[in-house]
Amino acid sequence: MSSKLIFESGSEGQSGCHLPDIDVPEKTINDLIPQKYLRNNAARLPEVSEPEVVRHFVNLSALNHHVDKSFYPLGSCTMKYNPKINEETQGLKGFSALHPHQLEETTQGAMQLLYEMAEYLCEISGLSAVTLQPSAGAHGELTGLMIIRAYHDFKGTRRKFVLIPDSAHGTNPASVTISGYEPVKIRSNEAGLVDLEDVKSKLNEDTAAFMLTNPNTLGIFETQTAELAKMIHDAGALLYMDGANLNALLGLVRPGDLGFDVVHFNLHKTFSTPHGGGGPGSGPVGVSALLKDFLPIPCVKKENDIYSLLCDNKNTIGKVSSFYGNFGIIVRAYTYIRMLGGKGLREVSKGALINANYLLSLLKEHYELPYKKTPMHEFVLSGNRQKEYGVKTLDIAKRMLDYGVHAPTVYFPLIVSEALMIEPTETESKASLEDFANIMIKIAGEAEKNPELLKEAPVTTPVARLNEALAARNLNVRFNFQD
Ligand SMILES: *Cc1c(COP(=O)(O)O)cnc(C)c1O
Numbered sequence: 001m002s003s004k005l006i007f008e009s010g011s012e013g014q015s016g017c018h019l020p021d022i023d024v025p026e027k028t029i030n031d032l033i034p035q036k037y038l039r040n041n042a043a044r045l046p047e048v049s050e051p052e053v054v055r056h057f058v059n060l061s062a063l064n065h066h067v068d069k070s071f072y073p074l075g076s077c078t079m080k081y082n083p084k085i086n087e088e089t090q091g092l093k094g095f096s097a098l099h100p101h102q103l104e105e106t107t108q109g110a111m112q113l114l115y116e117m118a119e120y121l122c123e124i125s126g127l128s129a130v131t132l133q134p135s136a137g138a139h140g141e142l143t144g145l146m147i148i149r150a151y152h153d154f155k156g157t158r159r160k161f162v163l164i165p166d167s168a169h170g171t172n173p174a175s176v177t178i179s180g181y182e183p184v185k186i187r188s189n190e191a192g193l194v195d196l197e198d199v200k201s202k203l204n205e206d207t208a209a210f211m212l213t214n215p216n217t218l219g220i221f222e223t224q225t226a227e228l229a230k231m232i233h234d235a236g237a238l239l240y241m242d243g244a245n246l247n248a249l250l251g252l253v254r255p256g257d258l259g260f261d262v263v264h265f266n267l268h269k270t271f272s273t274p275h276g277g278g279g280p281g282s283g284p285v286g287v288s289a290l291l292k293d294f295l296p297i298p299c300v301k302k303e304n305d306i307y308s309l310l311c312d313n314k315n316t317i318g319k320v321s322s323f324y325g326n327f328g329i330i331v332r333a334y335t336y337i338r339m340l341g342g343k344g345l346r347e348v349s350k351g352a353l354i355n356a357n358y359l360l361s362l363l364k365e366h367y368e369l370p371y372k373k374t375p376m377h378e379f380v381l382s383g384n385r386q387k388e389y390g391v392k393t394l395d396i397a398k399r400m401l402d403y404g405v406h407a408p409t410v411y412f413p414l415i416v417s418e419a420l421m422i423e424p425t426e427t428e429s430k431a432s433l434e435d436f437a438n439i440m441i442k443i444a445g446e447a448e449k450n451p452e453l454l455k456e457a458p459v460t461t462p463v464a465r466l467n468e469a470l471a472a473r474n475l476n477v478r479f480n481f482q483d
Contacts, residue, residue: 063462065406071428071436075378075409075421076169076217078247078269080428085339086272086332095331100323104308111307114324115300117334118284124345125243125263126256127286131295132330133321137244140264140283141175141211146317147262147287147294148209148238149179154294154315157236159208165194167217167413172242181208188415192218192371196227203235209262213242214255217413217421219356219375221248229259238262238291246270247425248353248377251346261288271333282329296320351426352377355433359424362437366444370416378423380416386447391454393418396443398465399457403439 067080094109118130134140152159162176165186173183184202187195210232214222232239241260247270255263267282268275297316298309353376360379367381383393397407409421
């Protein structure tokens with residue numbers, strides 16, 4: 001049955017324009033769904049016009065803070081830039097309308113993109129092979145550790161421990177535990193680097209791997225990787241790099257050259273894919289030649305310019321994700337890499353280093369800097385000095401919201417008391433760095449002269465300070481429908 005949209009007679013007008021025919025499906029939903037599952041009354045949906053809906057969401061988006069609105073200095077979270085062109089490329093029909101079970105002849109373009117993306121990540125990291133399957137940094141960690149486990153199993157040596165510095169991100173020990181190993185904490189020295197003496201005393205034939213973040217979470221480059229790699233490899237263990245901070249190294253340093261065997265990448269931290277609100281992420285894992293055969297399947301293979309999913313990883317750990325990973329995210333990251341090229345990527349890292357160090361130079365008179373070594377892409381201050389006036393780092397963070405900027409990452413890394421971890425990234429202008437520095441300097445002054453003001457903050461935001469402990473303990477997520 002097909003019906004034609006009919007207006008009053010003569011609605012086609014003198015011009016001869018025709019409204020297109022509209023096909024109405026023969027069976028309606030009511031015929032297909034058993035009666036007992038159908039509503040008796042219409043849903044109480046708000047009756048609103050399109051402009052009202054648009055205004056509603058635009059206003060909601062303005063209540064929240066986001067990268068499209070103002071400065072966002074969260075350390076360890078990196079990406080502040082989501083190029084709009086990424087959305088265009090990932091929306092191309094050939095990418096967005098694909099079905100994962102489509103015949104390979106019809107998905108050559110998508111497979112070429114996956115293949116080249118893995119190649120680029122190999123080139124950037126100096127490693128031999130990459131899987132694009134994992135869906136987050138933490139998922140990459142687990143995948144990397146499963147590969148390490150499979151490697152030791154293959155060699156017939158079941159090992160027990162993974163060494164992790166005390167400055168590491170919490171996902172490191174969590175991934176180690178989930179993968180069936182036990183985490184062992186390694187001290188950082190006064191310079192903020194891995195304490196090699198502590199490594200020596202804890203490294204033995206039961207050590208499966210060492211997990212190092214480089215630059216570490218203080219933003220400091222770990223300079224002893226050659227020695228560390230030798231120690232770890234001599235003990236028959238493997239060296240894992242948490243690559244969350246890779247945006248400091250692009251085109252400057254390759255983890256593979258430093259002796260790392262496994263590295264995870266966070267596409268949402270280094271390659272401009274959206275970060276926040278919990279995802280979606282992508283955490284590809286790269287490995288050295290030694291571990292190539294253990295990578296997950298499927299992966300894309302190229303033979304005579306034809307792409308297929310038939311790769312022959314003899315000792316594969318299997319699948320770690322549905323299909324081929326977070327494809328739309330990989331398209332975005334690929335766009336970013338192609339847009340910048342090798343030289344452009346190097347400029348990204350240089351810009352990130354310069355911006356972080358410039359911002360630090362503006363702030364270090366006003367806040368304590370616990371580790372003095374020149375940082376790379378981010379730096380960690382302490383609110384200890386302000387604490388003397390009874391102000392906590394949390395109060396400083398809340399006060400920043402009153403000035404229209406997002407707070408930095410606070411209370412991480414754990415080895416810095418009252419930590420403020422700041423990462424501006426390369427996309428910020430000199431003026432916006434200076435504006436932010438002025439806000440932080442002003443707040444330092446307020447902490448001294450009017451500490452009560454900070455404890456009340458924020459006062460200009462749509463929502464005042466929340467009782468976070470109470471909210472976490474008595475979580476009550478509810479949709480309030482207003483009549
Ligand atoms: C963000 C981060 C992780 C975890 O990555 P996700 O993509 O958030 O799972 C691990 N290590 C470091 C150092 C990080 O900054």
